[in-house]
Amino acid sequence: MARYEIRIAGFGGQGVITLSKMITMASSLYEGLAATQTEAYSAAARGGKCWAEVVVDKDQDVKIIDYPKALQPYDFLIILSEESASDVKPNFLKKSDTTGYLIWDPSTIKKFKSAKRIKKGLSIPVQKLAVERFGNIVFGNSILFGAFTMLAGIFSEESALETIRNFVPPNTLDTNLEAFELGKQEAIEFLKKLEEGQE
Amino acid sequence: MISEKRFLQAGKHLMMGNEAMSEGAIAAGCTFFGGYPITPSTEVIEHLAKRLPEVGGVCMQMEDELASINAVMGASLVGAKAMTATSGPGLALMAETISMGANLEIPFVFCDVQRNGPGTGYVTEPHHNDIGFARFSGNGEFQIIALAPMNCQELYDLTITAFNFAEKYRCPVFLMSDAYLGHLHEVVDIPTREEILKKIIKRELPANTKGRVFSYKDPSTGEYVIPSPPIMGTEYCPGLFLHQPHGPDGLPTPKPIVFQEMLIEKITSKMDEISLTETYKLDDADIVIVSYGLPVRSSYRAVDIAREEGIKVGIFRLITVWPFPDEKVKVAVKDAKAVIVPELNYTGVIAEQVERVTKLETPVIKIPKVAEFHHPDDILKVIREVAK
Numbered sequence: 403m404a405r406y407e408i409r410i411a412g413f414g415g416q417g418v419i420t421l422s423k424m425i426t427m428a429s430s431l432y433e434g435l436a437a438t439q440t441e442a443y444s445a446a447a448r449g450g451k452c453w454a455e456v457v458v459d460k461d462q463d464v465k466i467i468d469y470p471k472a473l474q475p476y477d478f479l480i481i482l483s484e485e486s487a488s489d490v491k492p493n494f495l496k497k498s499d500t501t502g503y504l505i506w507d508p509s510t511i512k513k514f515k516s517a518k519r520i521k522k523g524l525s526i527p528v529q530k531l532a533v534e535r536f537g538n539i540v541f542g543n544s545i546l547f548g549a550f551t552m553l554a555g556i557f558s559e560e561s562a563l564e565t566i567r568n569f570v571p572p573n574t575l576d577t578n579l580e581a582f583e584l585g586k587q588e589a590i591e592f593l594k595k596l597e598e599g600q601e
Numbered sequence: 602m603i604s605e606k607r608f609l610q611a612g613k614h615l616m617m618g619n620e621a622m623s624e625g626a627i628a629a630g631c632t633f634f635g636g637y638p639i640t641p642s643t644e645v646i647e648h649l650a651k652r653l654p655e656v657g658g659v660c661m662q663m664e665d666e667l668a669s670i671n672a673v674m675g676a677s678l679v680g681a682k683a684m685t686a687t688s689g690p691g692l693a694l695m696a697e698t699i700s701m702g703a704n705l706e707i708p709f710v711f712c713d714v715q716r717n718g719p720g721t722g723y724v725t726e727p728h729h730n731d732i733g734f735a736r737f738s739g740n741g742e743f744q745i746i747a748l749a750p751m752n753c754q755e756l757y758d759l760t761i762t763a764f765n766f767a768e769k770y771r772c773p774v775f776l777m778s779d780a781y782l783g784h785l786h787e788v789v790d791i792p793t794r795e796e797i798l799k800k801i802i803k804r805e806l807p808a809n810t811k812g813r814v815f816s817y818k819d820p821s822t823g824e825y826v827i828p829s830p831p832i833m834g835t836e837y838c839p840g841l842f843l844h845q846p847h848g849p850d851g852l853p854t855p856k857p858i859v860f861q862e863m864l865i866e867k868i869t870s871k872m873d874e875i876s877l878t879e880t881y882k883l884d885d886a887d888i889v890i891v892s893y894g895l896p897v898r899s900s901y902r903a904v905d906i907a908r909e910e911g912i913k914v915g916i917f918r919l920i921t922v923w924p925f926p927d928e929k930v931k932v933a934v935k936d937a938k939a940v941i942v943p944e945l946n947y948t949g950v951i952a953e954q955v956e957r958v959t960k961l962e963t964p965v966i967k968i969p970k971v972a973e974f975h976h977p978d979d980i981l982k983v984i985r986e987v988a989k
Contacts, residue, residue, distance in 0.1 A: 423786065427615050430788045439786035443641070443725045466752060468902040469977055470785055 404460035406501065406556055407472035412482030412510075414442075414452040417543040421480070422454030424547050424565050425556075429458040431568075432561035438470035451485055458556055477501035478554055480546065482528075487514045495520065503553050505546065524549065524592045531584065541581040544570075548585025553593070559586075607655040611793040619644035619686075619783040621753040622712055622776065623652065625760025626684050628797050630804075631710070632658035633683040635672035637665055637691065640724045641780035642714035645686035666694035674698060677707045680804055680832040682764055686712035688780075689731050690721065692738065699773055700739025703864060704846075706815055708767035708804075708830055710760070711735075712776045714783040717972040726972035727779035729894060729945040735775045736923045742861060744868040746875060747775040747923040749893040753787035759920070761801060766875065768802040770868050771816065771827055777922065779945070781974060782895060805829050816867045817849035818859075825867040869924050877920035878929055882908060886915030888987055889937040891930065891955050893919040895974040896943040903980035912988040925954045934959055939987045943968040943975050 408425060412418045419441045430437040441454040455472035475496040481487050487506065495502040504523040506514060509530035517523050526549055532542035544566060551562040562582070570578045609624050616624070623645050626634070634649045636642075646662060653660040659676075663669040669685050676683040687695065692713055702709060715731045717723040735747050746766050750759045760776060767774040807814060807829045814831040818824070831851070846861070848854035868875065882904055883889065890900050897918050907914045917933040919926070934940050934955070940963055942952035949967040956965045968975060968983055 423615070426786055431613055431615055437787070440781070440784060441786075443784065466898065466901075467787075468898045470781075470898070473976075 403464060405467075406458045406460065406477045406554070408456040408458070408478040408480070408554075409453065409472050409476045410455075410480040410482070411451070411453040411486035413485065414450055416452070416482050416510075417540070417546075418442075418452045418482065419454050420569070421543050421546055421550075422456050424543070424569055425456050425458075425550065427568065428551070428557045428561045428565040429456070432564045433557040434462070435459060435557070436464045436467050438467045440470065451483075453486070460556060475502070477503075478550065479504045480550065481506040481514070482510060484511045484513060487511045487517075490514075490516050492516055492519045495522070500555070505549055505553070507542075522596065524553065524589065526585065526588050532581065535584065536577050536581055541577060544578040544581035545585035545588075548582035549589040550585075551582075552586045552589035608794055609791050611791050613788050613790050615786060616753055616757075616789045617644060617783070618753050618756050618778060618785045618787075619714065620648050621756040621789045622686070622760050622778060622783075623648040624789075624791070625757040626710065626764065627652055627656055627658070628757070628791075629682065629761040629764035629801050631682045631684050631764065632656075633673065633676035633681040634658070634660045634685065635663050635669040635676065635683065636661075636685045636687065637663055637669050639688045639691045641716055641783050642686045642688050642691070642712065644783070645712060645714070666691045667697060670695040670698045670702075673709050674702050674705075674707050677709050677830070678705075678833045680835075682708070682768070682804060684710040684712065684764075686714060688714050688716045688724075689718045689734070692731055692734060696738050700741050700743060702773050703739065703743035703745065704741070706771035706830065708771050708774075710763045710767050710774050710776065712760075712778060715777060715779040717780075723972050725780055727781035727895065727945060727974060728972050729777065729779060730947075732777060732922060732946065733948075733950040735777065738773075742865065743772070744865045745773045745775055745923055746770065746868065746921065747777055748877070748920060749777045749922045750782065750920075751894050751897050752782075753785060753789050755920075756782065757789050757791070761797070762877075765800070765802045768804060768830075769827065770871065770875070771830055772868060775923070777894065779895065804832075806832060806835065813849035814851050815847060815849045816863055818863060818866075825863065825870055827867055872924065872926060872928070875921055875924065876926040876929060878926060879916075879918040879920060880933070881916040881918070883915030883917060883933065886913050887936060887938050888912065888914040888941065888984060889934050889939075890914065890916045890941045890943065890980070891919070891934070891951065892916065892943050893922050893951065894945065896945055896968075896970070896980075899975045899977045900943060900980055902977035903984060906977070906981055907984045907988070910985075912984060914984050914988075919951070922951065925951075925958075927958050930955060930958045934963055937963055939964045939966060941966045941968065941980070941983055941987065943970070943980050945970050945974050947971050
C-alpha cells in the first residue's frame, strides 16, 4: 500500500473540482493506479466554499482504494481561496520525505498565517499568471496541474499531458500545454531551492 | 430504434457512481426511465435525460414520485425495460405502487441512492437506512431482490444483473446505492457490446399466446415456472389480471394461499442463482465480519492489519442482501466464536438477520454508523477487542 491523500480547497467556479478530476484521470486512466475522487456537493460547488479530495495508491497491486476518503494529515494540499486558507494549520500536512506539500495562490489569498510555518509550501500566483501570460483565468488550472505533477511524482508527465488532451477544448490545447509547462518549471525551481536549503 | 453506435465504448472510463449506474441501465437495454429528481440521486435522471434519447429510449421527469413509479410500471407492461431512481423520501412516496408491481409480477429496477433520514434528514450524507424499508416496501406480503454494490464498477455491473433478475424473476429489484457511492468518481471498465449482449436477458414474447402468462408451480416437478411477462397491446395480453390475486392464466383465483406462496417462493426457491456473495480470508477465520456496501471496503484493511497481528478474521460479503441467504450465512459463521456486523445504520437491520440465523448462539457484535461510513480503525478496534 502506497496511499496518497490529496485535498484541494477554494471557492466554487475556481476549478477545484476540475483539477481533482484531472489528477484522478491521470492517476487511474493513464497511469493505471487505483484512485477515487469525491467533491463538495451542489450549492457549495457554485460560488460557496468548495473542496475536492483524491486518494491514489501508487502500488500497482492495489485494485481498489479501501477507504475512499482523504483524511488529515494530507500528502498534498492545494489551497486557492482565503476562506479555505483560514483554517489550514501546519499539522494538516503529513511529515514525510516525499510528500507533505502545500500549493497555494498568493494572488487570491492575501492573508495566509500558517503558510510561513509550512516549509514545503509552494506559492504560485496562479490567477495572476494565467491572466498576464495567457489572457484568461481558466488556464490557471493547467499551471496548477503542472506544478502538482512535478511535486507529487504520482503519475508520469506523459499521463498528465494525455489528461490535458482529454480535458481541454482542442483550440486551447497549445496554451494549456504552455501553462502546464510553466507550472512544472515553478515546481522544479521550488524543489531545487528546497534541496539547497536542506544542505 | 435502438442505435448500437451510441453505447459507451468498451474500455476504461472515469465516472461518477450515479453515472455508472445509469450507463449500466442503458447497457442492460433499459429504454424507459421515469423519475422525479431528489438529492442524492439527481445525477441519474440528469444523465439519462441526455443519454436515453441517444439510444432510442425515453426519459420522463414526472410530476411526482407516485407518477414516476406508475409510469415505470406502465412502460414495463408494454414491453420496455424500465427503471426509476430516487432516495429514501422518494421510496416512501413510491411504496404505494411497488406492492402492486410485485402483485402483477411486473419487472422493474428501483435504484435507491440512500441518504440520511428519517424524514428529510441530512440529504447529502450516506446512510443505509432504507435496507429494511426496501424489503418491506409495501402492503401485503411479497419478496423483492436487493443488491448492494460497493464501488463504481459494481454500480455498472450490478445494474445489468438487476435488470436480468427483474426479467427472470418478475419482481421489483432494488439497487441499494448511497449518497457517498453515488457521488464517488472511479474508473469503470466497460466490456464490449458483444460481451454485454451475451449477458443480458432480452424481453421476449411468450412462446405460446394461449399459454400461462403468470408464474405457477409445475405440479409434475414442484418447481416454479416464471414465463416471460405478457405485453399489453399484443395478443399476449391477458384479459383480466388487475386488482385481485390471479392464477397463472391471469384470471382471479379462488385460492389466495396459492398466489401468496407463489409470489414469495418463486424467488426464495431460486436462492442458488439469486444469492450473490463474496468471501475474503474466510477459510480459517474464527471471527467473521458479515457486511455489505461501503463498510466492506473498510473491512478489507481492518482484516489485513488484524491478520498481520495473528488474528484469524475474514469477511463474508452480501452482494444480494435480500432475500437474506440464511443457509450461506449459517455455513460462513458455523465455526466462528463471534460475528461482527459493521453497518451504515443505527439499528443493524442485517445484524438482526444474522442473529436470527445463528439463533443467538454466537455473539453478534454490531458496529453502527450514522451518516458516515466506517474508518478501517473503527472495525479493527472491535476485531482486537473480540480477539482478546
